[in-house]
Amino acid sequence: xxxxxxxxxxxxxxxxxxxxxxxxxxxxxxxxxxxxxxxxxxxxxxxxxxxxxxxxxxxxxxxxxxxxxxxxxxxxxxxxxxxxxxxxxxxxxxxxxxxxxxxxxxxxxxxxxxxxxxxxxxxxxxxxxxxxxxxxxxxxxxxxxxxxxxxxxxxxxxxxx
Numbered sequence: 001x002x003x004x005x006x007x008x009x010x011x012x013x014x015x016x017x018x019x020x021x022x023x024x025x026x027x028x029x030x031x032x033x034x035x036x037x038x039x040x041x042x043x044x045x046x047x048x049x050x051x052x053x054x055x056x057x058x059x060x061x062x063x064x065x066x067x068x069x070x071x072x073x074x075x076x077x078x079x080x081x082x083x084x085x086x087x088x089x090x091x092x093x094x095x096x097x098x099x100x101x102x103x104x105x106x107x108x109x110x111x112x113x114x115x116x117x118x119x120x121x122x123x124x125x126x127x128x129x130x131x132x133x134x135x136x137x138x139x140x141x142x143x144x145x146x147x148x149x150x151x152x153x154x155x156x157x158x159x160x161x
Contacts, residue, residue, distance in 0.1 A: 002037070002078075004135075007102055010034055010080040011136040014104070017044040017057065018082045018143055024049060028147050031057040031081040033065040033074070040077070041065040057081060058089035062096050073097045082140040084111035084133070090119035093129060100130040104140025 017030025043060035
């Protein structure tokens with residue numbers, strides 16, 4: 001089992017990926033895939049860049065991890081992501097047999113690890129992930145809020161103007 005310090009180190013790496021997404025005008029979500037204490041893949045959202053609704057950080061990091069390990073099963077890995085995954089990403093994690101999901105902040109609108117639904121621990125599926133929530137939660141939440149705040153203000157101005 002990894003220490004809290006290790007979890008924070010890997011989440012910092014995910015946050016750096018999220019910041020890279022922001023620099024590319026993408027929703028700032030970052031992910032890293034870890035195996036045996038080593039990062040084997042990194043990714044950030046590329047939905048707008050690729051014009052692909054499936055280009056979420058989690059999907060991209062799973063694809064890269066599968067390439068690195070030459071295996072579609074990522075059984076012995078942990079996925080660190082800055083925000084609670086959506087149902088699409090949660091389902092992909094189940095299919096990939098990810099061992100542990102570690103995320104920063106909850107997603108009360110689309111979270112699929114307990115906030116809205118719990119895809120990753122559904123007892124009807126043949127695989128369930130261990131989940132650790134709230135690692136560097138404040139940093140992850142602030143990054144998302146900072147990204148969306150100016151956009152919301154612009155929307156409010158255009159509605160009232």
